Amino acid sequence: MEATLDDRTLVKRMIAGEERAFDEFFEAHFSPMYRFALSRLDGNEDAAEEVVQAALSAAVTKLKSWRGEAALMTWLFTFCRHEISAWWRRAKREPSSVMFADDLPRVEAALDSMAMLGSESKDTARVVQSILDRLPRHYGDVLEWKYIEALSVNEIAARLGLTLKAAESLLTRARGAFRDAYFAVHEGVTP
Amino acid sequence: MSDPNEDDTVARLIRTAGARPAVPSDVAARVRANVHDAWRSDVDTNRKRGRMIWTLPIAATIATAVILGVTNQSVRPPQPWVIAHVERVSGAGSHLHAGDAIEARSTIATDANRASFTLADDTTIRVDEHSRVRFDTPHRIAVDAGAVYIATARSGIRVATPFGIVRDVGTRFEVRVTPDAARVRVRDGVVMVASHRAARGEALNVTAGNVTTERIATWGGDWDWTMDLAPPFAL
Numbered sequence: 153m154e155a156t157l158d159d160r161t162l163v164k165r166m167i168a169g170e171e172r173a174f175d176e177f178f179e180a181h182f183s184p185m186y187r188f189a190l191s192r193l194d195g196n197e198d199a200a201e202e203v204v205q206a207a208l209s210a211a212v213t214k215l216k217s218w219r220g221e222a223a224l225m226t227w228l229f230t231f232c233r234h235e236i237s238a239w240w241r242r243a244k245r246e247p248s249s250v251m252f253a254d255d256l257p258r259v260e261a262a263l264d265s266m267a268m269l270g271s272e273s274k275d276t277a278r279v280v281q282s283i284l285d286r287l288p289r290h291y292g293d294v295l296e297w298k299y300i301e302a303l304s305v306n307e308i309a310a311r312l313g314l315t316l317k318a319a320e321s322l323l324t325r326a327r328g329a330f331r332d333a334y335f336a337v338h339e340g341v342t343p
Numbered sequence: 344m345s346d347p348n349e350d351d352t353v354a355r356l357i358r359t360a361g362a363r364p365a366v367p368s369d370v371a372a373r374v375r376a377n378v379h380d381a382w383r384s385d386v387d388t389n390r391k392r393g394r395m396i397w398t399l400p401i402a403a404t405i406a407t408a409v410i411l412g413v414t415n416q417s418v419r420p421p422q423p424w425v426i427a428h429v430e431r432v433s434g435a436g437s438h439l440h441a442g443d444a445i446e447a448r449s450t451i452a453t454d455a456n457r458a459s460f461t462l463a464d465d466t467t468i469r470v471d472e473h474s475r476v477r478f479d480t481p482h483r484i485a486v487d488a489g490a491v492y493i494a495t496a497r498s499g500i501r502v503a504t505p506f507g508i509v510r511d512v513g514t515r516f517e518v519r520v521t522p523d524a525a526r527v528r529v530r531d532g533v534v535m536v537a538s539h540r541a542a543r544g545e546a547l548n549v550t551a552g553n554v555t556t557e558r559i560a561t562w563g564g565d566w567d568w569t570m571d572l573a574p575p576f577a578l
Binding site for chain 1: 352354356357359360361364365367371374375381382386480501503505507537
């Protein structure tokens with residue numbers, strides 16, 4: 153998936169040294185990266201913290217090299233994967249033999265292009281959560297708030313400091329992005 | 344206009360998957376502080392470099408006109424991210440010297456020497472002979488071999504070893520790494536290794552997959568090496 157205008161603007165603001173941009177960057181990307189790392193480090197919380205810290209610290213000093221050819225989150229995941237591999241090497245251990253659905257090359261590529269696995273997969277829950285983590289900023293949150301926490305659109309608007317109309321629009325776009333991603337993979341992966 | 348059936352499917356999938364796990368706020372706060380340090384340092388470095396690019400031609404012109412051939416003006420490299428300084432070195436032949444700056448992600452290896460370091464928050468780190476230590480950030484070091492003794496000015500420093508990460512909770516402690524284990528001796532305060540806790544007068548022995556606790560003395564010969572690097576008394 154190509155970078156969004158939001159991503160490009162955010163990176164420019166960060167390069168300019170805007171503190172608020174750093175806050176937005178960290179808020180949007182830390183949790184997805186931590187979950188990504190934690191699941192690939194056998195649930196080792198200390199290791200996940202170490203890996204994500206190293207990955208983000210490296211990424212924020214290389215922002216100028218991000219060309220926007222991939223989504224910012226996808227670019228950050230490459231740092232994370234590198235640090236995860238380095239961690240396993242340092243620990244002189246092999247990662248557990250479990251292969252996550254979203255690590256399969258085909259699915260990884262699909263995820264990066266916001267496409268998805270078939271719904272029959274036993275990893276559906278994991279993959280759905282991966283999609284939510286990779287959707288543009290706030291999309292995953294509003295979908296969880298709406299469908300899991302059962303917040304009203306009014307409550308979502310209040311939480312994000314948006315007007316009712318803007319919150320409705322955000323929810324519609326988030327639902328559309330999720331649906332497109334999910335069904336694109338469903339069609340692309342299943343025979 | 345979206346299809347209501349497809350919207351139902353979206354809702355069902357998301358409900359079935361459940362909420363994504365939350366990240367502990369203390370973890371987020373620690374990582375945020377360290378990543379922010381790295382980002383801010385990089386931004387400041389780039390600003391200085393930017394100013395240098397603009398001012399250098401002017402400076403060069405003046406220098407050329409006034410003292411041709413005398414100056415040896417060159418562009419300074421970007422400012423490194425300095426996270427510690429060498430405070431004291433014992434033994435001869437060390438490549439370290441008091442006052443040396445230690446950059447983030449640099450590795451220190453001692454042979455027959457010992458060295459002590461201070462961080463910006465006044466935490467001191469003493470490194471024993473035949474040790475290998477990497478200074479990652481102001482809040483995190485990694486000990487691959489040998490021993491470090493740490494007196495923290497505030498809680499939060501983490502010491503990564505091949506056997507686990509040692510977290511201090513405001514304390515003085517030693518971490519010694521051998522090929523088979525990491526041993527953490529606590530002189531004051533509290534230290535955590537994963538969910539295992541050691542308080543003053545306790546040691547944790549950490550091997551691959553096992554942690555045991557034992558009582559220890561907080562003074563005596565086993566601690567002598569740390570005194571080798573202690574600051575002299577000023578009378």
